[in-house]
Amino acid sequence: MKKFRLLLAVLAIFTLIAAACGGDDDDAESTSTEQESSDASGSSDDAGEAASDDSASSDDGGEEASDDGGEEASDDGGEEASDDDGGDEMTDDVDRDGRIIFATSNLSPSLNNIGVTSEFHWTHIDAIYDTIVATDNDGNLIPGVAESWEVSDDLSTMTLTITEGRTFHDGTPIDAAAVKANLDRVLSSETQWAAQIAGIESVAAEGNTVTLTLQGPPGSVLGGLADFAGMLMSPAGFDAEDIDTNPIGSGPFMATNYSEAGIEFTRFDGYHDVANILHKDLEVLNIADDNTRLAGLQSGEIDIALVRAGQVPQVDSAGLATVRRPITQVYGLVANTNNEALADPLVRQAITHAIDRNSIAEGVYLGECEPTVQPYPSSFPGSHPDGTVEDFGAYDPDRARELLAEAGYGDGLTLTTYTLTITTYSDQAEIYQAQLGEVGITLDVVVEEPRQFIASVTTEPRYDLFVAPIPTGRPTAAGFWKNYYQAGGSRNPGDFALPDIDNLLADLENALTAEDTNAAVQALVGASLEEVPRMFALCAPTIIWAHQDDIGGVEIHATGRYNFRDAYRMAG
């Protein structure tokens, strides 16, 4: 009998534990109040949810980190740590031999800059390579390995001046000849990255200058030189057997171990700016599951990781800091104008008015996704000041019904809608299904895993509509407009063409200053709103990184990428 009672007691304890763990949200809320005072981040919620897939996790965007944690982090690290003057002051408090562990989903299959298959993997390999041209955290082009560049008046050549005195990880100099070898290698590759610098016809090297003969717009070429196509590898390593796991790069870190579990890096002591690389080791862990990454953060086994909106209460209650940034990516629906109905601006306008952006952004994304009808958040310099939801996409189901009737679809319309097997997007598809259903548009939703989905929206387009995250600013804004709004674009099976798109795009791709670029982007946004876009933007999500409070220098690039050059761990 005693043993029976003991068994019952064990069972009761187990049930209590289960019940206690089941009430996650309540717990998080109640503890977060206690923790707020000691926590660097005051954040309470966030957007961006789901997505352990490439595109979704690679959100990016707008301006500055908006919460306390973000500002503190960027003040302490981003500026002081990377600033030569402030660096000395910082050095005393920083553990220069520290190790930083970052967790990501979907590890890059290769560390070879042109073997990488997705833009998302930038963050995994950026530490290994310096680029010919660089970008600052707001996405502006700044000198990289090329200390300056000059474009001829007739836009036919670009001359790059290469900084002297830098070396690859194998000790060979990064000179004009090496830059030429790298560009030739990318151009002759069969990879998607070759397209980034397809505007280069030929490359010549002499002394410390590289001359590019151009056959395409210089703006696009510069964007490519700041991206995967511009990453520099030692020519001695081009044919190395282990190029995918141990490439000879030019950046502040060298890969020391690559496995399915993750990538390990160690600082390259010959790096030209080694004094400002404030940690010695770096580990990128491959953890696909969002909850597992969060558990690793909570237990202190992970230093930095991407978190979702719904996880922020738990992040706060664990005393973790956050950095967040609105991103140049939007959630939304994309129409295939091969469908006769969707080719009709009246129908597209009806869909625009049938989506209640504000309530979805607030209710589903807890305010961490800015409602928009543009491809950008309002903080992005290229966003159009007049392109407001109120003016171009106010929720008005009655108006939507009228427009449908006017277009001849008063009796209803059925559209096949593809989405991903990722909760954020399948949930969105269900919401669209309900809201469009109210105005008489039936969505037949097809949910596919990422590899199938990419085929369904690119090479074998089967959709009337698709629901997915749309990156709109990476590496430059031009890619998005080409793919979605120019006839022949890779995401434009119906060859939908914005009026005057060729000229508008040429303005963008030829722009060499931030001012001109932003003006050109605004012109494109304005034209798309006038024409009624084929991409129905819902909202621009905020990207949220959580990190331990002894980690600093965590900053999110305007494109949503993150590099580890400025990160550091406080000593002690």
Next chain:
Amino acid sequence: MSLRYLLRRLGGAVLVIFLTSIVVALMVHLVPGDAASAIAGDDPTPEQIAEIRERLGLDRPILTQYFDWAGDAIRGDFRQSIVNNRDVTELITEALPATLSITLAAVVVALVIGISFGAIAGLRRGATDRVASIVTSLGIAMPSFWIGMLLVSVFSLELGWFPAIGYRPLSEGPGAWLEHVTLPAIALGVAMAAEIARQTRGGVIEVMGQPYIRTARAKGVSGGALVTRHVSRNAAIPVVTVLGLQIGRLLGGVIVVEQVFGIAGLGTLAVNAVGNRDFPVIQAYVVMTTVVVVVINLIVDLSYGWINPKVRNE
């Protein structure tokens, strides 16, 4: 156990491996999207994909590709990953220790908990038995990922006794290894333990009702001697059978458990390979797991004769 029987079983095993690998090959090719689209990136053009497909030989007939692969595989060459060019054998060797550790530890957890729980329930009927039935039903019903999350919440995040993520190889010390293996093994082993407990209980109850047990008792045998000498071996056959069947389930379950604990084992390798349609990796994984399941079932069959000489004679 005749040599002929053994050869017949081995022949059957080879056939199972062949059929499984060919079915998987067909399935991989029937699903939309292939490795070429994975390599081509996020925004491929049909031309780029066609070019990569041709380079990798993915445009050849499915059966040609399969038999090419099978010819190499028979010679022990599992080729390279299409996606990252890494040697498939190396990838599997790298991932195997984590999966093997978790799976074997889960078997130990399942045997220890399952047999002791089932034996107690079978020997002590009444309230103990009823509680055991409820607990085993719960164990079978609770999905391993949920148990894993629960364990992480309590033992990693609340109590801090175990790490929440990752795996450490034995070479880093048995302490670190055990710390990292314990929770995944429990999460994976609970359902198996519950099933074993059920079978053990049933076996024990059946054996306890046999005349020879009554006779043994009448002769004065009781307690531990009765259980070890007369009950355990006779009640073991259904347990061994279920153990063999559960190994297959464990290999499936470990995929989920590895995700929950962020462990880069074979399960993670398989998930990534399927996502990327990495044919050589998928095939090697399938062949390997099929071999494991087939061999374990063979061992289970052979063990019947050792456990019960009557079966051997039949």
